[in-house]
Amino acid sequence: MFLTNRFFGIFGVVIALFALAFPFAWLFPVAQAAIVGALALALTDFLYLFWRRPELQAKRILNPIFSLSDPNPVEIYLENKTSMHLHLKVTDELPEQFQRRDFEIGLPLNPGAAYTIRHELLPLSRGIYNFGAINLFISTKLGLIERRLIVAQPQEVAVYPSIIQMKRFELRAMRQIAHETGIKKMRRIGHSYEFDQIKNYVSGDDYRSINWKASGRRNALMVNQYEDERSQQVYCLIDKSRVMRMPFDGLSLMDYAINTSLAISNIILRKQDKAGLFTFSDVIGATLKAERDSGQLHRILEALYREQERPGEANYELLYEAVRRLIGMRSLLLLFTNFESSYALDRALPTLRRLSSFHLLVVVFFENTDIKALAQSEVQQTEDVYRQTVARQFLQEKKEMVQKLKQFGIQAMLTKPQDLTLNTINKYLELKSRGLI
DSSP states (O other): OEEOHHHHHHHHHHHHHHHHTTTOGGGHHHHHHHHHHHHHHHHHHHHHHHSSOOOEEEEEEEOSEEETTSOEEEEEEEEEOSSSOEEEEEEEOOOGGGOOOOOOEEEEEOTTOEEEEEEEEOOOSOEEEEEOOEEEEEEOSSOSEEEEEEEOOOEEEEEESOHHHHHHHHHHHHHTOOOSTTOOOOOOOSOOSEEEEEEEOOTTSOGGGBOHHHHHHHTSOEEEEEEOOOSOEEEEEEEOSGGGGOEETTEEHHHHHHHHHHHHHHHHHHTTOEEEEEEESSSEEEEEEEEOSTTHHHHHHHHHHHOOOOSSOOOHHHHHHHHHHHOOSOOEEEEEOOOSSHHHHHHHHHHHHHHHHHSEEEEEEEOOHHHHHHHTSOOOSHHHHHHHHHHHHHHHHHHHHHHHHHHTTOEEEEEOGGGHHHHHHHHHHHHHHTTOO
């Protein structure tokens, strides 16, 4: 049983009446009548709530798998099977990872009525999330006393890399059209090397594709049609060392890379290429050889779900040895890492150059959006000038790192964490359309 604010308000007025009855004796009978009335109301409310247990049904409905960094729907179904007009306050015991203790929804529930509460949860870490009980605080129209009913409904949910994001980008990549700001139709440069068919020329076809022999036989212009080469190997290499623990918008850089790896692997398989996975830090983590069978995406998803950041430094020599040992043919390597200084890049550069001599290497690292915001902020004091100068030097150093990688023939991409998936997919489609893989 819980006493409400209305209860304390009413009895506070009664106490005030008794206090005023000392200087004003005529208020004493009024105070006596008021306390008798208040006690009668409280007793009526108590008996109405506790005479028998209200028949209420509460059920939490949610997906067995949540997507990392995406809003995941949760529903709480409520049904009043009594003849009482009730008011409910519903509190759901959310998993500790959300650190929320303020979830409370109030609603009236008429006799025989049913209602569904809908809300969304945004998980920012992978793993198992445990939901507890649903607490129902019941009150009547008097609203002096609340009765709590605990509906035990323990549920366990696994938070996987973003499946929602994977499906969303799959549709855009297969159409090569995007509808968000900053995404445009991919320009296909040149031809792929795999012949598909000969078809009639239509306005807009590349005149360089005209097949003159077939045109002479048919007495009409015919063009060669090509399709993307298939069965090419593409590996996602994820650095899980301490540099990837840096958070942006509550999500670590490694989790951004994991979400992107799942999305790009799905598109690789849809394009009939082979997708593989490497994770590394001071030790080699998950290794999945590039395959194209129906279970490969599930294997990649499970491997990414289990990966955790490590506190040590990335060992690029170890990565080089593992790649040379396990990857035989020339492949596209998408390396997700982060370099915060030219010194860090210089240490890894000799190994990256050796990798680039055997494979097509794309180094993907991150732009520090917080420092960029500081560099673009309004200057108000002299100290702000110094801070902005340092921030701009840091941003310029990042751009110079991109140029240094390109000087040695290594593909490089500097991207904001939130744009990582989009830019990586566009880079893959660009390299594939240019026939560089």
